[in-house]
Amino acid sequence: MAFSRTCKVDPLSRGIFRKSVVMLCSLLTSLFLLYCVTDRCSTLPATVKTSTQVGGIFSDELHDLRSLRRKRLLQKWNTLPETVSHISAKGPSHFTGDDNASPVYYGPLKLGDDGEPVEALLLPPLDVLSPRRVSPRFAGAGQLSPLGEGTKKLPQALIIGVKKGGTRALLEFLRVHPDIRAVGAEPHFFDRNYENGLEWYRELMPKTLEGQITMEKTPSYFVTREAPARISAMSRDTKLIVVVRDPVTRAISDYTQTLSKKPDIPSFESLTFKNRTTGLIDTSWSAIQIGIYAKHLDNWLQYFPMGQILFVSGERLISDPAGELGRVQDFLGLKRIITDKHFYFNQTKGFPCLKKAEGSSKPHCLGKTKGRTHPNINPEVVQRLRDFYRPFNMKFYQMTGRIFGWDD
Numbered sequence: 001m002a003f004s005r006t007c008k009v010d011p012l013s014r015g016i017f018r019k020s021v022v023m024l025c026s027l028l029t030s031l032f033l034l035y036c037v038t039d040r041c042s043t044l045p046a047t048v049k050t051s052t053q054v055g056g057i058f059s060d061e062l063h064d065l066r067s068l069r070r071k072r073l074l075q076k077w078n079t080l081p082e083t084v085s086h087i088s089a090k091g092p093s094h095f096t097g098d099d100n101a102s103p104v105y106y107g108p109l110k111l112g113d114d115g116e117p118v119e120a121l122l123l124p125p126l127d128v129l130s131p132r133r134v135s136p137r138f139a140g141a142g143q144l145s146p147l148g149e150g151t152k153k154l155p156q157a158l159i160i161g162v163k164k165g166g167t168r169a170l171l172e173f174l175r176v177h178p179d180i181r182a183v184g185a186e187p188h189f190f191d192r193n194y195e196n197g198l199e200w201y202r203e204l205m206p207k208t209l210e211g212q213i214t215m216e217k218t219p220s221y222f223v224t225r226e227a228p229a230r231i232s233a234m235s236r237d238t239k240l241i242v243v244v245r246d247p248v249t250r251a252i253s254d255y256t257q258t259l260s261k262k263p264d265i266p267s268f269e270s271l272t273f274k275n276r277t278t279g280l281i282d283t284s285w286s287a288i289q290i291g292i293y294a295k296h297l298d299n300w301l302q303y304f305p306m307g308q309i310l311f312v313s314g315e316r317l318i319s320d321p322a323g324e325l326g327r328v329q330d331f332l333g334l335k336r337i338i339t340d341k342h343f344y345f346n347q348t349k350g351f352p353c354l355k356k357a358e359g360s361s362k363p364h365c366l367g368k369t370k371g372r373t374h375p376n377i378n379p380e381v382v383q384r385l386r387d388f389y390r391p392f393n394m395k396f397y398q399m400t401g402r403i404f405g406w407d408d
Ligand SMILES: Nc1ncnc2c1ncn2[C@@H]1O[C@H](COP(=O)(O)OS(=O)(=O)O)[C@@H](OP(=O)(O)O)[C@H]1O
Pocket: 113, 114, 115, 162, 163, 164, 165, 166, 167, 168, 169, 219, 253, 254, 256, 314, 317, 318, 351, 352, 353, 365, 366, 369, 370, 371, 372
C-alpha cells in the first residue's frame, strides 16, 4: 500500500531525526531560559507561558513569575490609603465607564474629594505592571527597574491648589512622565490629617527610584492657613504648584460641584451677596473667598520664596496643555518628555485628553465630574463679581509677574 510504503524509514535516518529533535529542543530551552534571565518572559502572553508548563524546570520558572506578578499586585494595593485598603480585589465589580479609558476599577467605586474615582483603587491590567522604564537621566539608558525596588519618600513637589482650577488634569498629565510618581487620591495631610504624622503621610506615597519625584495634589492646601508652615517644616525645598483660574468662573464651578451633591442649596446669586441691594459681596462664602488669590499667596510667601512656587494657568491648561506642561517640567527640573504629541482634543468631552494614560495604551479623558455644565448666572451678578475681584487680580498679577488675562 502506498501509505505503508511511505512510512517505512531506515533506522539510520530515524536516529538522525531523533537527534535533531533533541538538539532543537535543547536549543529552544536555552533560548527561553536566556529570555527569562533578562526578565522579559513576564511579558509573554499567557498562552506562550502555559505551553511551556511541561518540564519541571519551567514550572518552577512559571511559579516564580506568578509570584512576581502577585508581588506587583500587592505593591499596587499597598499604595492604597488606609481608608480604602479594605476593598475587595475580586473585581471587576464596578467600572466608572466614564472616562473612555482602559482602566478597570476593582471593588466598589469610591470617589475622591474632587469627584474623580480614587485612582489608588485602579488596578492596571497585568501587562502594564511589568517593570517601569526609568528615564535615562536617572537610571541609565533603557534600564528596566527591578521589581519592588525603590522606597516611599515624602513628596518633593505638591499641587497645592486651587480648588476647581484644573488640579486633577495637571496631575493626570504629569503622571505620564516617567520621573514622576504620584498619589491618586487627595491625602489632605497638611489640612485635615496632620495629627497622623509624617510617617503616615509617607506611607501613602508610591515607591520611587533615585531621581524620581514624588507628588500629590490637595487643592485645599492653598487656602489653609497652617499649610505653608507645616509644609516648610517637612522640607523648605518643597516645590509648590498652584493652578489658578479666573476666580469668577472658579466660584461658579465650585458652586456647580456643591449643587451636584446638594441640589437644595440656595441660588448662586443669593449666596454671593451679603446684601443684594447694596451689592455687598459675602467674602465669607468659601466659593468667593478661595478666589482672592493675592491674599492667600501672601501667607505662602511668609514661608516660601516666590521662585519655589509655580503658577499654572487653568485656562492655558485647557487651550495649550503641552505649553503649560512644558513650564511645569522645567520647574521640576525634568526633561520635557510630555509634549503636544501626548494630547488630543476630544470633541465630545470638550477638553484635551491624553492619547495614552499612564500605564495604559488607550486614550484617557477625565471623568464626568470634570468639565461640568455650569448653571446660567445673572450677567449683572457676574459683572459685580468681576468688579470685586479686579483689584485682587491686579495685585496677584503683580506678585506673580504673570498676567492671567481674567480682566480683559
Ligand atoms: N483636560 C481637562 N479635562 C477636564 N477638565 C479639565 C481639563 N483641564 C482643566 N479642566 C478643568 O478642571 C476643573 C476641575 O478642577 P480640579 O480638578 O482642580 O477640581 S477639584 O478641585 O479637584 O475638584 C474643571 O472644572 P469645571 O469645568 O467647572 O468642571 C475643568 O474646567
